[in-house]
Amino acid sequence: MTPISQTTTAVTPLRPSAHFTAETSWLNDPNGLVHHDGLYHLFFQTNPFGSTWGNISWGHATSTDLVSWEEKPIAIPANEQEMAFSGSAVVDSRNTAGFAADGETALVAIYTSARPPVGEAPGLQTQSLAYSVDAGTTWTRYSGNPVLDIDSSEFRDPKVFWHGGDDGHWVMVVVEAVARKVLFYTSPNLIDWSFSSGFGPAHATGGVWECPDLFPLQVDSTGETRWVLVVSMNPGARAGGSGTQYFVGDFDGTTFVAERLSTSDDPDSYDWLDYGRDYYAAVSFNNTPDGRRLMIGWASNWDYANKTPTAPWRSAMSLVREISLTRTADGRCRLRQTPVLPVHADGVTVSEHLIPLDLGQRSTIVLDTDGVGHEHVRLHFERDEAGAHLIFEREDSGLTDFHSTFAAPNRVPIGTHLESPMNVQIVVDATIIEVFLGDGVQTVTEQVFPAAPLRSARTVRHA
Known part of the structure; x- marks a missing residue:
């Protein structure tokens, strides 16, 4: 990979303490959020060689409290064949993919292989696997990659989770970015995928759709279960540049149906995950203890992300937020977000x-x-x-x-x-x-x- 460097004439001397930053490099979308054996794993898009976007690989950090993070070696490095774009990670406790030997449990990362152009043909985006059988310390690319290829250059950001009990299946939520569509696939083993349905375009469509997520929540006042579909978009968000919207509805394992679709073109009639200019690509953790729904986003905006005045690091994650669902006085279901904060102040400037x-x-x-x-x-x-x-x-x-x-x-x-x-x-x-x-x-x-x-x-x- 060719190193990329960035020179700035003035930089802030401050670095966040409770918001994760890569020590010496670029950072964008959170990836592969998963809890396993007492550790929260945060993977993230990074450029190991510089503080601007490029050479995109999966960085890695772990935490026991969701506030203090320890950066680890690169998990999935870019190579000559592909950059490792956004995706998710699961604990394959049933060993459906067959990557684990007796006594082992495999963590499986599902990521977008961003392949370079060949001649006049555009580069393809396909979905691939990497796995770890040592609790996330080292990762091996699956030899049969890619596991999903629709011959598209704008097909990315898979979020995968298990739906149902022992007789259930894996679900992949992925986007056709330029078409502003969320696609749903199912699989028994993380390797063989079948198309199920699609959703969109809907609500904000002024930019490409990216980084989808889908999860169930109980409404706090009634106990009913609803599903939340999260979709990030850049550009065209209500505050300018990057932003993230969500839809509340039902999901039966193959198809998502929104309970409310606005007929207005006013962006304030849609449901936005955050109304600021610096919250993007937010996704939730898999396999959390006690079923808590925990989410983290990239605290930046593509309008200026490559130019923010920090060095040698650039960009931070948001605080982790615990997500719940409430039905407000106007009858609509809305997300409630509660920050996970430091429990003590030693060395913390929050x-x-x-x-x-x-x-x-x-x-x-x-x-x-x-x-x-x-x-x-x-x-x-x-x-x-x-x-x-x-x-x-x-x-x-x-x-x-x-x-x-x-x-x-x-x-x-x-x-x-x-x-x-x-x-x-x-x-x-x-x-x-x-x-x-x-x-x-x-x-x-x-x-x-x-x-x-x-x-x-x-x-x-x-x-």
């Missing part, structure tokens, strides 16, 4: 603020450096004839001139289903701000690049 707000009164929350510098972020809460909204301003947050739109404000509608007074939880960790409105029914994630940590939060009430 600031958390919980602020009750009256949505009937104009207010501004100011995050600043507590006198160390002049950098700050303003969160304006206002109401007009269109309803309540939050304006996230990062114009004076530090380094902003690396991209023409980075400093522009983000106007976020606050759903009418959120009651007043509303709790606002703000988590600040060096370059990442995550805002949770109404106990996490609506979230906003944004990057900032100050010279000193934004430790202080004060609320200004306006007449």
Whole structure:
């Protein structure tokens, strides 16, 4: 592989402590999220040779608490035949693929093989396997790759899970990116796949669809089980550039049916996983203890991801969020997201603020450096004839001139289903701000690049 380097004239001295970053390299989509033998495994898209996108391989990190991560050697390196694009990992406890010997359990990664162009023919994207029989320490590519090939250059990002009991089957959720379609395949063994159905295009279609996920959740107020289909899209998200939407519905093992499809072309009529500019490609962990649904996203945006002012690392993951489903006062099922936070403060610079707000009164929350510098972020809460909204301003947050739109404000509608007074939880960790409105029914994630940590939060009430 040819090394890629990046030179910057000014970089932030800050690095997040509770948001995972690769030590010395580029990072994007989370991959292969799985729990096994007491460890959470986070795989991720990385360039082992530089801090911009390229030479894409699967990096690897592990954690016991979802906050402190230990980076491991590259799990699936790019080679001359392919780059290893996004995908998922499963614990093949039934040994359906036959990779494990007696006394072993195989972890199986299902990833997109991004093959280079041949002559005038475009490069193909196919689905391939790699497996580990030593608890994720080393990985071997399956000799029969690819296991799914539809002769497409825009076919990627498989999320795989087991559906049903002992008589169940594997399900693969994958996208035809440019067609804005989610496809569903089934398999008895992770190797032989049969097409089942498709979903889409629907709702936001202004960019390619990527990084799908599908999982069941019980509605907290009724106990009914609904399925949530998550789809990321770039560009064309409601806040600009990259973003992630979701659909709530039913899944019978082969077909997903959404319970609500908006007929409006207003993006605010859709369900967005996050309303900020820096939450993308979010997917959930497989095989979590006690059936918890835990999700992590890439805290960046393709508009400026290759230019953010950090070195030698670039990009971070979001905090892990525990996901639940609630039916709000307007009758709709919506996701609630609760951050997994550090349990102690030793060596951790995370600031958390919980602020009750009256949505009937104009207010501004100011995050600043507590006198160390002049950098700050303003969160304006206002109401007009269109309803309540939050304006996230990062114009004076530090380094902003690396991209023409980075400093522009983000106007976020606050759903009418959120009651007043509303709790606002703000988590600040060096370059990442995550805002949770109404106990996490609506979230906003944004990057900032100050010279000193934004430790202080004060609320200004306006007449």
